[in-house]
Amino acid sequence: MNTSPRIVDYAILGGGAAGFFSGIRLAELVPHASIVILESSSNVLQKVRVSGGGRCNITHNCFEVSKLVQNYPRGERELKSVFSRFQPKDMLKWLEDHGVPTKIEDDGRIFPISDSSESVIRCFMKETERLGVKVFLNHLVQAVKYNDESLVFEIEFSKDEKLICRHLLLATGSSKTGRRLAESFGHSIVTPVPSLFSFNVKDSRIAELPGLSFRNVKIEMKFEDKKFKSEGPALITHWGWSGPAILKLSAFAARELAASEYRSSFKINFSPDKSETDLRKDVAYRREHYPTRGLKNDRLVPLPSRYWLKVLEACEIDDRCSWGQVSKAAIEKLLKEILRAEFEMEARTTYKEEFVTAGGVDRREVNFQTMQSKIIPGLYFAGEILDIDAVTGGFNFQNCWSGAWVAAESVADDLRSKRAEPVSCVNI
Numbered sequence: 343m344n345t346s347p348r349i350v351d352y353a354i355l356g357g358g359a360a361g362f363f364s365g366i367r368l369a370e371l372v373p374h375a376s377i378v379i380l381e382s383s384s385n386v387l388q389k390v391r392v393s394g395g396g397r398c399n400i401t402h403n404c405f406e407v408s409k410l411v412q413n414y415p416r417g418e419r420e421l422k423s424v425f426s427r428f429q430p431k432d433m434l435k436w437l438e439d440h441g442v443p444t445k446i447e448d449d450g451r452i453f454p455i456s457d458s459s460e461s462v463i464r465c466f467m468k469e470t471e472r473l474g475v476k477v478f479l480n481h482l483v484q485a486v487k488y489n490d491e492s493l494v495f496e497i498e499f500s501k502d503e504k505l506i507c508r509h510l511l512l513a514t515g516s517s518k519t520g521r522r523l524a525e526s527f528g529h530s531i532v533t534p535v536p537s538l539f540s541f542n543v544k545d546s547r548i549a550e551l552p553g554l555s556f557r558n559v560k561i562e563m564k565f566e567d568k569k570f571k572s573e574g575p576a577l578i579t580h581w582g583w584s585g586p587a588i589l590k591l592s593a594f595a596a597r598e599l600a601a602s603e604y605r606s607s608f609k610i611n612f613s614p615d616k617s618e619t620d621l622r623k624d625v626a627y628r629r630e631h632y633p634t635r636g637l638k639n640d641r642l643v644p645l646p647s648r649y650w651l652k653v654l655e656a657c658e659i660d661d662r663c664s665w666g667q668v669s670k671a672a673i674e675k676l677l678k679e680i681l682r683a684e685f686e687m688e689a690r691t692t693y694k695e696e697f698v699t700a701g702g703v704d705r706r707e708v709n710f711q712t713m714q715s716k717i718i719p720g721l722y723f724a725g726e727i728l729d730i731d732a733v734t735g736g737f738n739f740q741n742c743w744s745g746a747w748v749a750a751e752s753v754a755d756d757l758r759s760k761r762a763e764p765v766s767c768v769n770i
């Protein structure tokens with residue numbers, strides 16, 4: 343940038359998913375608008391690049407807004423209006439129209455057909471260039487002045503370098519500087535805590551079994567005044583428990599877990615489809631009809647056989663014990679291990695495929711019809727800077743795409759209504 347102050351229609355702080363998508367969308371809506379993306383680092387779209395293990399889990403196969411919002415422990419209510427304007431189906435169409443075909447996996451996650459996040463990055467880079475959205479790297483914005491008479495923002499990089507705009511989008515993700523900027527405008531910040539992590543558990547029942555997966559379990563975690571439940575696949579790792587059901591629990595109980603310093607007990611039900619009554623009937627049937635059949639090779643529920651052996655060991659049931667021999671007390675232990683197996687979480691581990699921050703700009707201070715601040719007119723928010731986050735599966739990006747889209751539409755409406763006023767069209 344050269345030394346005289348530049349005036350642009352839309353300045354976007356943060357060259358991530360939300361920032362890029364909002365810039366591109368405004369350029370599509372108002373082709374003459376001057377748009378800049380200011381990125382603090384030397385690279386843009388870095389999280390998109392590493393997302394989904396390098397494949398980019400763009401969004402989720404969930405096109406019903408009322409169901410979609412249930413995946414957001416924070417933001418469920420506010421996102422209803424945002425998703426009614428732009429939802430996963432719309433993102434897929436947008437990508438398809440822009441040369442990025444996608445595919446839906448069995449678990450509902452949606453990826454580019456190429457299985458590479460580079461397809462999304464290339465598309466965004468091509469679009470910003472084609473539409474004239476300017477991207478400035480190594481531009482860390484630490485302070486922005488707001489003139490409440492002329493309603494403009496003044497972004498000062500150095501004594502000689504200034505940018506003036508009437509619409510400013512904070513899309514700085516989970517960065518501290520972004521949150522500080524929001525605070526400087528009078529916004530409150532909900533204290534950030536991590537979300538989407540695995541549970542570290544040291545327990546002989548899962549030792550030596552990393553990699554073992556469970557198709558469907560129910561997990562329950564209780565705190566003093568709150569109970570959290572989740573259901574889905576789970577996975578034993580080198581450090582403890584992970585998998586979608588655990589990650590979901592980590593998201594919904596993010597605040598309580600942080601308060602407990604990640605020390606809490608939880609219970610796993612390995613038989614979510616069969617009730618305790620039915621399991622008791624199954625045991626009675628075996629004792630009556632197959633008393634000589636050994637427990638070792640007769641799993642009461644479809645658990646992986648290596649885990650079944652650990653369960654028998656935990657219940658002190660001998661390898662050679664048959665249904666006719668097993669004591670009533672041992673059966674009670676067995677049912678407990680199947681329906682309410684208790685584990686102790688000792689710490690958390692970052693889930694490498696995806697992790698996010700819970701907390702950020704207080705949702706009560708944002709108008710979700712426009713993504714605009716209720717405090718400062720012309721100030722917008724999108725993406726992870728907001729106190730909005732989701733379970734794993736592409737929902738976090740969907741929050742970025744949808745918020746970015748709605749913000750761009752609102753800026754476009756404003757630019758169109760103010761077309762007569764000479765704030766735009768200064769090239770930089």
Ligand SMILES: Cc1cc2nc3c(=O)[nH]c(=O)nc-3n(C[C@H](O)[C@H](O)[C@H](O)COP(=O)(O)OP(=O)(O)OC[C@H]3O[C@@H](n4cnc5c(N)ncnc54)[C@H](O)[C@@H]3O)c2cc1C
Pocket residue numbers: 355356357358359360361380381382383385386387388389390392393394395398399400401481482483484513514515516517519520694695696697698724725726727735736737738739740742
């Ligand atoms: C390893 C990993 C994998 C993930 N995988 C998935 C996935 O597959 N699917 C999914 O839905 N979600 C995934 N997520 C979550 C998802 O990446 C985030 O929700 C999303 O990237 C948030 O986008 P954003 O634009 O809000 O912020 P970011 O992507 O963090 O972008 C913010 C940008 O702003 C810049 N910035 C910060 N402060 C300033 C400043 N003061 N001035 C200028 N620039 C600034 C930063 O450098 C950054 O480039 C993953 C997260 C991680 C960490």
